[in-house]
Amino acid sequence: MKVNNVSFSKNIFKRKKSIWIIFGFVIVIGFSSILSGDISLKESMKLNRLIDFIEENKELKLSSKEISELNNKLQEIINKTNNNKTKVKAYFIIGYYENIIGEYTSSNENIKISLDFNKEDSTYLKGISIMSHNEMSKNYFELGRYEESSESFKKAIELGDDHKYNNLIANMYISRANILQNQEGKIGIAIEILNRAKALKPSKEILANIYLKLSKYYLLDNKLDLALEYNIKSLKIARKGRMKALEADALIELGSTFSYSDDYEKSISILNNALMLEEVNSSRQRKINTLAYLSDSYCGNGEYNKSLEIVEELLNEIENLDEYERPKEYVWAYTMAAGNLNLINKPKEAIKYLDKAKAEYNKGSKEKLYLDAEVYITSGYGDCWYNMGEYDKALEAYKETVDTLKERNRASSGLSTSLTKLRQTYGVLNEYEKAYKVEEEREEVEGEIRNKNIKQSLIYVSEKIKAEENEEDINRLKFQRTIVALIIIALIVVLRLKSTEYRRELKLKEEYNKKLKELALRDSLTGVWNRRKLHEVIKDLQELDKERKVTFIMIDIDFFKLYNDNYGHLEGDKVLLQVAETLHKVFENDVVGRYGGEEFYILLDNYDGEYIEHKLKNLINKIKELDIEHKKSQVKDRVSISIGASIGKIYDIDNVILKADKNLYEVKENGRDNYKITD
Structure with missing residues (x-):
């Protein structure tokens, strides 16, 4: 269970004082629970205030030692009271904090005792009963007893089937979603649970928290538009209601979203602003999250030394966490440090940090670690x-890495990246057939991601139209797949809302299908054809004449990874666009496409060797004329390409492609910035 931070004024909350000062929140809630002389009025109000903080999902940030001291004080209260209401509260609070430090079995035992004493049907004690079943659900989940966890959660929901408990139930849904989001394939369920919480129409503060969680989970589910949408909603509510802590959380999450979408400069700006907020600096967990996202953004922006500086600051903050909280954050920080060191060609030092990350991973509860933590270590x-x-x-x-992500049904950019790395490694080892199969698989994964995003966008816009909402436009992330989705959506809107005649509707459907088919064959970034188009053309040519001779050309941008690392992915995308445009101009009558990553292909219905050589020389010169700076290139200080080509019969196209691929690798091994063609 994640422990949230709550800011309190220094004259009220000082960690180094005795537990009674930590426990000393004196706010009168009501006198119905005051004991008949067996414990003091002050102690009774302290119990009530702790219960209120738990109900509002605002946990006190205590160390293991402080929790132990608190439990001892509560045991003293239990021993000297005969009042069942007091025992209900005390045993529940003990169980609640035992869950936080990972004492799940003991936590359940104390919560069961609380329930045994909880026999009255008052609204207040019923609320504690609801929370008790929710805490037991969390404990069972951590213990791997999932059926009992579900049953306890259902019991809590059934008990809270009354509108006066809506805020409490909404907070329970948030807590449940937080547990599920780290489990394999459970992001969708976590989102569904949060939507149930939203439907309860809770307080503005809870609603803002729900929106913030939805933003985070949609981001994990690769739905960037929805992540940004809900982030902005949360930020608006927080600012309007002057909820400073929630505003800080929303700002941090916004920085994370831009980092995830490779807009590193915007992310860096937002996160540096967040670091100036009092709510971030007064909360260690917020500061840790901000520093971690900031380090990741500096790394993505190619500022590796700056990223490492932030990691050092991050490690100092983690050192001050309580022991039960450290493994999760250390795994994150050490893995990031390793990534930075590897990018500045210090792999041996990076491995030392990965060893540390692995050791911390083995210490921590797997349910409490970040999603796919071990995957990042292995990768x-x-x-x-x-x-x-x-x-x-x-x-x-x-x-x-690939096997683990596939087992978890992660059709994500992470799986696509891992498949690219696997394909490149097979290529270096000259296992070209395996490399080819892996690349095909990567294309399928990219297609799944694209279709998933398009489907989600269709559902989302459709719901907006039905509800006739007129919300303020927000600055959405501008990805090519979003543009594709909007084209399709526009056609559907026309079909459904503006078509009055059957013929017109049929014509629009035909246009939509034609457009959709073409979009499915285009590379989303560069606009040239994709691998699917290549397979389609090959099939058509084989049906026309199996003996037809063709030329297949493979092009690779030299040291493109180093270009991305040095100049950033946005500049890298611009290079891909310029190269694609040049290929299309030189081979305007041929099939030009993106093979994957920095590789392109050309298929020519022509097998004249001299003509092909003339074209390849022209292409290399045209790329040079682009005059794109590349200081990290080991060929020259400008972007260049390597080319492998092969001529053969269409029925034997697999071998033709393999020969072209081999020729490409030979060119790369012999200095690059050249071509090789074989018949």
Whole structure:
């Protein structure tokens, strides 16, 4: 269970004082629960105030030692009271804090005792009963007793089937979603649970928190538009209601969203602003999250040394966490440090940090670690081995990463990236057939992601139209797939809302299908054809004449990874666009497409060797004329390309492609910025 921070004024809350000062929140809630002389009025109000903080999902940030001291005080109260209401509260609070420090079995035992004493049907005690079943649900989940966890949660919901408990139930839904989001394949369920919480029409503060959680989970589910939409909604409510802590959380999450979408400069600006907020600096967890996202953004922006500086600051903050909280944050920080070191060609130092991350991972409760934490560690080892030239070890690490993500049904950019690394490693090891199969698989994954995003956009816009909402436009992330989705949506809107005659509707449907088919064959970034188009053209040519001779050309941008690392992915995308445009101009009558990553292909219905050589020389010169700076290139200080080409019969196209691929690798091994063609 995640422990949230709550800011309190210094004269009220000082961690180094005795537990009674930590426990000393004196706000009169009501006198119905005051004991008949067996404990003091002050102690009774302290119990009530703790219960209120738990009900409002505002946990006090206590260390293991402070929780132990608190439990001892509560045991003293239990021993000297004969009042069942007091025992209900005290045993529940003990169980609640035992859950936080991972004492799940003991937590359930104390909560069960609380329930045994909880026999009255008052609104107040019923609320504690609802929370008790929710806490037991969390404990069972951590203990791997999932059916009992579900039953306890259902019991809590059934008990709260009354509008006066809506805020309490909404907070329970948030807590449940928070548990599920780290489990394999449970992001969708977590989102569904949060939508149930939203439907309860809770307080503005809780609603803002729900929107913030939805933003985070949609981001994990690769739905960037929805992530940004809900983030902005949360930020608006927080600012309007002057909810400073929630505003800080929303700002941090906004920085994370831009980082995830590779808009690193915007992310860096937002997160540096967040670091100036009192709510961030007074909360260690908020500061840790901000520093971690900031380090990641500096790394993505190619500022590796700055990123490492932030990691050092981050590690200092983590050191001050309580022992039960450290593993989760250390895994994150050490993995990031390793990634930075590997990118500045220090793989041996990076491995030392990965070893530390692995050790912390083995210490922590797997349910409390960040999603796919071990995947990032394994992939990090692969990157280091690859950088050190130990390709067999890198291959095993990448295979393990891919297998794990596939087992978890992660059709994500992470899986696509891992498949790209696996394909590259097979290529270096000259296992071209395996490399080809992996690339096909990567294309399928990219297609799944694209279709998923388009489907979600269709549902979302459709709901907006039905509800006739006129909300203020927000600055959405501008990805090519979003543009594709909007084209399709526009056609559907026309079909459904403006078509009055059957013929017109039929014509629009035909246009829509034609447009959809073409979009499915285009690369979303560069606009040239994709691999699917290549397969379609090959099939058509084979049906026309199996003996037809063709030329297949493979093009690779030299040291493109280093270009991305040095100039950033946005500049890298611009290079891909310029190269694609140049290819299309030189081979305007041929099939030009993106093979994957920085690789392009050309298929020509022509097998004249001299003509092909003339074209390839012209292409290399045209790329040079682009005059794109590339200081990290080991060929020259400008962007260049390597080319492999092969001529053969269409019925034997697989071997033709393999020969072109081999020729490409030979060119790369012999200095690059050249071409090789074989018949």
